[in-house]
Amino acid sequence: MIRVGVVGASGWADSSHLPALAALEEFEVTAVATTKQASADRFAAARVVRQAFSNAGELVTHPEVDLVVVSVKAAGHAAEIRAALDAGKHVVSEWPLGVDAEEAAELTAVATEAGVIHAVVLQGHHSPSARFVADLVAADRIGTLESVVLTAAGAPFGGNRIWPDLEFALDPAQGTTILTIMAGHFLAGLERVAGPLTEVSARLPRTHDHVLITGTQRTAPNSTPSHVLLHGLLANGGTASIAVHGGNGDAQGGFRLELVGSEATLTATPADPGTFIHWGDWNIRIGNDLVAIPDTYRTVPPTVESGPPANIAALYREVARAIAEARQPHPSFDTALRHHRLLAAIEHSAASGTARSLA
Template sequence: MIRVGVVGASGWADSSHLPALTALEQFDVTAVATTNQASADRAAAAHGARYALADWRELASHPEVDLVVVSVKASGHAAVIKAALAAGKHVVSEWPLGIDVNEAAELTEAAIAAGAVHAVVLQGHHSPSAHFVADLLADGRIGALESVTLVAEGTPFGGSRISPDLVFSLDPSEGTNILTVMAGHFLSALERIAGRLTEVSARLPRTHDHVLVAGTEQTVPNATPSHVLLHGQLANGATASVAVHGGNGPARDGFVLRLIGSDTTLTATPAQPGTFIHWGEWDIRIDEETLPVPDAYRTVPASVRSGPPANIAALYREVAQAITEARQPHPSFETALRHHRVLAAIEQSAADGIARSIS
């Protein structure tokens, strides 16, 4: 049994990580930490944790924790990860790993030096739908892949207003915006299916220099992109065209993914409109034929509810197996570092108008 401590248990983790972990027999949620004792107590009671802590440092070094889950703001990842590694813990970090590629490189180096198992939550890698579509491509169902197009909604980022709890994301130094979070996840899922991007030419338009704080009459400055537009080349020679458009939300269409092959075209859209590409099930079609995802691609218990917990639970199963086999899981911090390099190339291309290669 792997004993888990979750830092940031009252936010995103409450509806994703914790339901996933408590549904898996390999894990025991031992401790939770939040910013105050009352919310920590609530999280512990809701998910059966023995220890409710208001200090993440105490959790990171707790003797009854084997694996630390880092689910706080991206700007807070480095401190928690370093403390957990120093205490000899394994680590699962939310995406993005760090606020930029340099911090991601530092954290990856630290995790390797510590000899810990390290994973990042790019859950599109564990999407049954993405796995199935990747296999369809590998089996030649559409012929040779020639082009990929993805149009996706990036809300709640990039619009003319922002919720009060996301005002921090308007500062690029926080590492949380439409490029890093939304496009980051979407591109990770795309690469899981179609292969790695090797070159990008990009634009990052900023439509709104100031945005309204929802529910108030206050406007605040914005220094982050409103949209992500890129053309790219994949390692297999196919081209990629991606548009992630921001807005005020809620998301309505979610995404449209088209894989154009030498013989025919595969189209994927959300099974539930408005869900993101890395979260839920997809409707998959080749021409007019609908292709349901076979049950064999679903690797988590039926008790795990659909949506984010399902793909995150699949990641945790991979982490448990990696710990048992003394290897690194996928995606690891090294995967995350390479993906940070993709985003850095997009930023560089948008800044100087020059296409950038990605190693």
Template sequence: MIRVGVVGASGWADSSHLPALTALEQFDLTAVATTNQASAARAAATHGARHAFADSRELTSHPEVDLVVVSVKAPGHAAVIRAALDAGKHVVSEWPLGIDADEAAELTEAATAAGVVHAVVLQGHHSPSARFVADLLANGRIGTLESIALVAEGAPFGGSRIWPDLVFSLDPSAGTNIVTIMAGHFLSALEPIAGPLTEVSARLPRTHDRVLVAGTDQTVPNDTPSHVLLHGLLANGATASIAVHGGNGPTQDGFLLELIGSDATLTATPTQPGTFIHWGDWEVRIGKETLTVPDTYRTVPASVQSGPPANIAALYQEVAQAITDARQPHPSFETALRHHRLLAAIEQSAADGTARSIS
């Protein structure tokens, strides 16, 4: 049994990590931490944790914690991760790993030196739909892949207004915006299917210099992009055309993915409109034929609710197996670092108007 402590238990983790962990028999949720004792106690009571802390350092050093989950805002990831590594604990960090590629490199180096298991929550890697589509391509169902095209909604980022709890994201130094969160997750879901991008040419338009704080009359300055427009080349020679458009939300259609092959075109859309490509199930079609994702691609217990908890639970299953096998899981901090460098190349291309290579 792997004893887990979750830092940031009252935010995103409350509806994703905690339901996933409590549904898996390999894990024992022993501790939670939030920014104050009252909310920590509520999270502990709701999810059955024995310990509740208002100081994350108490959690990372606690003897009943083997694995630390980092689910705070991106600027706070590094401090919690370093504390966990200093205590010799395994780490699962939410994406993005750090606020930029340099910080991600430092954290990856530190995790490697610590000799612990480390993973990052790029849950698209564990999407049953994405893995099914990857196998369809590998088995030649559409012939040779020639091109991919993705149009996806990036709300709640990039619109003319922002939720009060996301105002911090309007500062690029926060590492949380339509590029890092939305494009980051969407691209991470595509690479296991189509292979890695090796060259990118991008535009990052900023439509709104100031945005309205939802529910108020206040506007605040915005220094982050509203949209992500990307053309690229894949390692297998195929081309990629990707558009992530921002908005106020809620999302309407979610995404449209086309994989164009030499023999046929595969199209994927969400089975539940408005869900993101790395969260929910896909409706998959080749030509006019609709294909059903076989149950064998779903590895998590039926008790895990659909949506974010499902793919995150699959990641935790991979982490548990990696701890047993004394290896690194996928995706690891190394995966995250490569992904950070891809996003940095996109930002650099948009800044100077040149194509950028990704090693």
């Protein structure tokens, strides 16, 4: 049994990590931490967890914690990850790993030196739909992959208003933007099915210099992009065109992914309209024919909630296997670092107006 402590249990983790872990027999959540003791006690009681802390430092050093989950705001990842590594604990970090590629490189180096298991939550890598489509492409079901087109909604980022709890995201130094969060996850899903990008040419237009804070009459300055526009080359020689458009509120538009092969075109859209590419199942068609995802691609118990908990549970099962086999899981911090460098190349291309290659 792998004993887990969750730092940041009152936010995203409560609707994703905690239900995923509760459904897996390999894990037991033994500790939670939030910024206030009252909320930590409340979440511990609701999830039947023995230990509750308002100080994450106490959680990471607790003897009943083997693995630390870091699910706080991106700008707070580095401090919590370093503390867990210093304590010799395995770490699962939410994406993004750090606020930029430099911080991600430092954390990856420290994790490697610590000799522990380290993983990052990029749900697209464990999506049954993405894994199935990757296998279809590898089996030449559409012939040689020639081009990929992805259009996706990036709301709630990039619009002319934003929720009050996301106001911090208007500062790029916080590491939570339409590029890092939305395009970051979407590109991970795209690369899972089509292979890695080797060159990018990008634009990051900022439509709104000031953004209305929803429910108020107040505006706040915005220094983050409103959209992500990207052309690229794939390792197999194919091309990629990606448009992630910002907006307000929920992402009603969802996504549309087209893989154009020499013999056929595969299209994927959300099975649950409006959901993100890395969250739920896809409707997959080759030509006009709907293709069902075989049950063998679903690797978690049916009791796991649909949506993000299912793909996150699949990641945790990979982490459990990696611990048992004394190897790094996928995706690890090394995977995250490569992905951070992709985002940095996009930023550099947009700033310089030139294409950027990835090593």
